[in-house]
Amino acid sequence: MSGAVLAGLGIFIIVEARGWEYLGPDGPGPGFFPLWYGVCMVALSLFLAAMGFAQSASGSAKAVEWREVGRALAAWAGLALCLGLLKVLGFLLAFGLFTFFLVAVMYRRPLGVALAVAAGMSAGFYLLFPLALNVGLPVGKLGF
């Protein structure tokens, strides 16, 4: 599967690189280097895909633990949502909500604990970054 995706990426790199100058009067152009690593990528990924196909045919492929993957992807989705909310709610609120989600949903802690961790985390970040280190945090439409 990953071999097929990388083969696709390699083909995309080759197609793009062919649109740029390969060799000019001053030497190699912008298409020179990408073309070669694109070719290598296609060759290697096809080899990998063939190996993967052979493995799955012989039944020696590793089974995927979808429950574990699901937990990690849920956390990533929470992060993506947090980033999407940064513009609207600002870092402190969006990050607080994300922390609440991680503690309450991913770790199944009581709501009170999740709320305390989320509030403490946001307060800690506010004290450390804007106040102590003078590092700006993304501000939302609410002004903080």
Place this chain on the structure above:
Amino acid sequence: MLQGFAVALSPLNLAWCFVGVFLGTVIGVLPGLGPAATIAMLLPLTFRMDPTGAVIMLAGIYYGSKYGGSTTSILLNVPGESASVVTCLDGYQMAKRGRAGAALGIAAIASFIAGTVGVVGLMLIAPPLAKMALSFSSPEYFALMCLGLAMVVLLAGESMVKALLAMLVGLWVAGMGTDLFTSTSRFTFGSAELLDGIDFVVVAIGVFALGEVLGNLEVRQGPQMLPVPKGLRNLMPTWQDLKDCRFAFLNGSVVGFLIGVLPGAGSTIASFISYGIEKAVSKHPEKFGTGVPEGVAAPEGANNSETGGAMVPLLTLGIPGSGTTAILLAAFILWGLRPGPLMIQDNPVLFWGLVASMYIGNVMLLILNLPLIPLFAQILRLPAYTLYPAIFGISIVGVYSVSSSLFDAWMLAGFGLLGYAMRRLDYPAAPLILGFVLGDGMERALRQSLMMSQGDLSILVSRPISATMLFLTVLMLIAPLFRRANAWRVKAMS
């Protein structure tokens, strides 16, 4: 060197050294958070610091993490660092037999001795190597980068094909943005934000920090810890232990340093090899794995001495040998410094200050790690649900603080997902980061070489140094193929 000590002993640099080694120990203790991720996360916060202080602190995190890594190996049978995997074999067995204190003490003493030997090696080898590298031109640099990447690819993971592909993805990501020579936009997908390329901090934090945390979030429960010995007396090994370990201290120090100098080999391989040597020369090899102190001293020494060795190619040739040193290289570049043959000549204060700080840092680590081990072990009781949100938050703030761009924050999420996918699919992260760090320089060196020769590729093989390095590169990449073909042949015959 005296000038270096004057720099390292200034109150501010001493404080940064302490912060670095303290943080290094803490993240070494925490399983699932490595020095590469930590340095990447803290990198944006160091931009306003004096570069010497910042280098001293980040290097402190790097070698300090090697000290901390042994704690979880011994108490939890879970390596805090990949380099501490071997320490689990005998360290955890010693702890199960009630000798956790002695195991932790031996690990700290071995780390101190080997760490110091590593710095001595760095001090002695770096200046002559830098002098030799002064004769390098673009073809030699291109060949050197190929060699460095080949070694990393060769040793980075179980599958060389996957390591090569990760490296190629790194080269592709490095190529995004405006071309160095012709100002052509490459792989920008029409986005103005990508014209300047992708910031190193985004890639490093995404792949290392977020990738690691997402991987750790797969399971809810952590491992159970053995009791932590209290009091300095309970942490001191016996005289007999020290006597048994005297060859292990030497073995770990020398093997670790020599392997560290080779790009790509890294501390994990150093610790495995020194453990193997120790077992091979032991009078009682059958006892290895049942809790012998030499089984702790040799790998712990090797993984600490390796950090001194790894600094040699980084500082003198500008070639990092691992993910962590690649991040350190990027940090140097971001501060306007260029590690390479001229580094010692142009920045003697920084170079010698760093070397001197490593001596001081090792002493600090010994003092921190012997009496304060029980305190550091308490960090393991920190619930994961407080640690991981903090890492997510620091990552977002770190990236946002560099460019004040939410686009970069989205890129961070994308690279986090990539880092996680790589972990799941057994793609090593170090070749990607190295490909990304060296990509620009490699393309520049290749194109400059071909400009010098008017497009004639034979320039790369007609110069003795570059020819030798390219020959070694090819040899390294094809040798495993011959080995595999031979194994298939033997299997088919039997």
